[in-house]
Amino acid sequence: MDAIRQIRFIWKPLIFLTCLIPAALVVGDILEVTGTLGANPIEDLQDRFGNWGLRFILLALSVTPLRQISDWNWLSRFRRMFGLFAFFYVLMHFLTWLVLDQGLLLSAIAEDIVKRPFITIGFSAFLILIALAATSTARIRRSMGRRWQKLHNAVYVAAILGVWHYWWQVKLDATDPAVYAVILAFLLGYRIWRSRQKKTPLASNPAT
Amino acid sequence: MLIRKPADIRPSEITSKDNYLNRRTFMQSAAFAGSTMLAGDALGAMLPDERGAQLSGVVKSEYSTDEAPNSYEDITTYNNYYEFGVRKDDPVRNAQEFKTRPWSIEVSGNAEKTGTFNLEDFIKPHTLEERIYRMRCVEAWSMVIPWVGIPLADVIKQLRPLSSAKYVVFETLLDKANMPGQGGRSLRWPYVEGLTIAEATNPLPILAVGVYGEELPNQNGAPIRLVVPWKYGFKGIKGIVKIHFSETRPRTSWALAASNEYGFYANVNPEVSHPRWSQARERRIGSSGGSGLASLFNAAKQPTLMFNGYGEQVAHLYDGLDLRKNF
Numbered sequence: 001m002d003a004i005r006q007i008r009f010i011w012k013p014l015i016f017l018t019c020l021i022p023a024a025l026v027v028g029d030i031l032e033v034t035g036t037l038g039a040n041p042i043e044d045l046q047d048r049f050g051n052w053g054l055r056f057i058l059l060a061l062s063v064t065p066l067r068q069i070s071d072w073n074w075l076s077r078f079r080r081m082f083g084l085f086a087f088f089y090v091l092m093h094f095l096t097w098l099v100l101d102q103g104l105l106l107s108a109i110a111e112d113i114v115k116r117p118f119i120t121i122g123f124s125a126f127l128i129l130i131a132l133a134a135t136s137t138a139r140i141r142r143s144m145g146r147r148w149q150k151l152h153n154a155v156y157v158a159a160i161l162g163v164w165h166y167w168w169q170v171k172l173d174a175t176d177p178a179v180y181a182v183i184l185a186f187l188l189g190y191r192i193w194r195s196r197q198k199k200t201p202l203a204s205n206p207a208t
Numbered sequence: 209m210l211i212r213k214p215a216d217i218r219p220s221e222i223t224s225k226d227n228y229l230n231r232r233t234f235m236q237s238a239a240f241a242g243s244t245m246l247a248g249d250a251l252g253a254m255l256p257d258e259r260g261a262q263l264s265g266v267v268k269s270e271y272s273t274d275e276a277p278n279s280y281e282d283i284t285t286y287n288n289y290y291e292f293g294v295r296k297d298d299p300v301r302n303a304q305e306f307k308t309r310p311w312s313i314e315v316s317g318n319a320e321k322t323g324t325f326n327l328e329d330f331i332k333p334h335t336l337e338e339r340i341y342r343m344r345c346v347e348a349w350s351m352v353i354p355w356v357g358i359p360l361a362d363v364i365k366q367l368r369p370l371s372s373a374k375y376v377v378f379e380t381l382l383d384k385a386n387m388p389g390q391g392g393r394s395l396r397w398p399y400v401e402g403l404t405i406a407e408a409t410n411p412l413p414i415l416a417v418g419v420y421g422e423e424l425p426n427q428n429g430a431p432i433r434l435v436v437p438w439k440y441g442f443k444g445i446k447g448i449v450k451i452h453f454s455e456t457r458p459r460t461s462w463a464l465a466a467s468n469e470y471g472f473y474a475n476v477n478p479e480v481s482h483p484r485w486s487q488a489r490e491r492r493i494g495s496s497g498g499s500g501l502a503s504l505f506n507a508a509k510q511p512t513l514m515f516n517g518y519g520e521q522v523a524h525l526y527d528g529l530d531l532r533k534n535f
Contacts, residue, residue: 030500030501030504031500031501032499032500036499036500037500037503037504038285038286038296038297039281039282039285039286039296039493039494040286040296040349040491040493041503041504042491042504043349043491045504100504100505101509103508103509108486108489111486112486115481115486116484116485116486117484118484168484169484171294171347172290172294172394172395172465172466173294173392173393173394
């Protein structure tokens, strides 16, 4: 079996199933098989889905730097999957809020989105992720040409808004969102650093 | 037509495993306490030096709500006590080794009776009462908790504050070695809370020493904590070691941490939003009455009541005060 087939038929399904583990644990806890949801189950669900959404955004953003540093080009074959899992967990986070937390009470939902800045920015990040997920197929990517990359650069905005949304929501101790912020700063900083490296003429580099 | 769900069991009716184990311990210690009581004086509030021990001589109170209390498990596994960590399950995990005996309380400031009191002596002149109160957290969740405690007003009366005393200030133990949260950067330690003298001498506030008829578990603020049912939960300072009668308003912990979000009064008020979330509604923990999948539905938020529903007893304390400014 060649490398591409091996990725497609062995590694991709394996990674896919691994990415589903957090969701499976939620189902397990709801059914009280793997654990329980605790005294405030809705808050527990929201926190878990939201955290996994952020983790998968950071994971998707790690693919390109890792590939460039390591020269493991096969890594890029997993980028879209990580991105779509980020969307999936953020969608579950959003639905938990919409249906279970707010009970589909439209007035409260509208008030929250407009009046609570941390919800406004979280909702904005979610809208960006919808656009990215909807244009993620290979066919749409081809048909969009250069505009596709431009649109998908919005993932940086979504990531910043997502971490900010988390930071703004915690009552006092911002250790957890700070960890995400530091990782995100590294991932974005690497890209800025690399694009500057590229622009620098070779002649200015020190002789080796 | 009235449709009832088949499994209409309140969460409070379910005895958790912990509770069951606790009951076994207190039955053993109750036998022991019984034998010592024959010898000693049986008057006044007794505080057995035994974890989870059953409290004796507890009388019921007309101030109790008839709403169904939350389960022992909800009350003792989901709460804030930043001295033991910032997550809701940190207190129950990190407070188990905490030593609450011997314990003394230092009374100072503008009062006739100041000094350091042994906890048992501090409690003894008073009668233990069960007060089943609503508890509304500033984070928009709530519970109903059957506290056992002594009326704060009785304690204040006993300590005879001078007319110059305008505020009662409480302080939590400062003990970095045994309170791991005090090593973190969350709040300025020790935790400080306070009430005006008028608030403190209202009949509602209590110094709680128990819950569900048993000695207070460490994670809920043992051995002695404040409960002020018409205020947000963070006013209920835990592990109290100092009571100070002051002429000036104390700088309380949450107001110091974020003065635009948490005020000195912190009265439950559905009309004054927290800057980041609404206070108009609250989620009553355990209200779905089920576990697992059922716990996710029928858990709609309920409207929050002005002064947490205790307006009749306390609204007059704030006559003429702009509660939007003095939140």
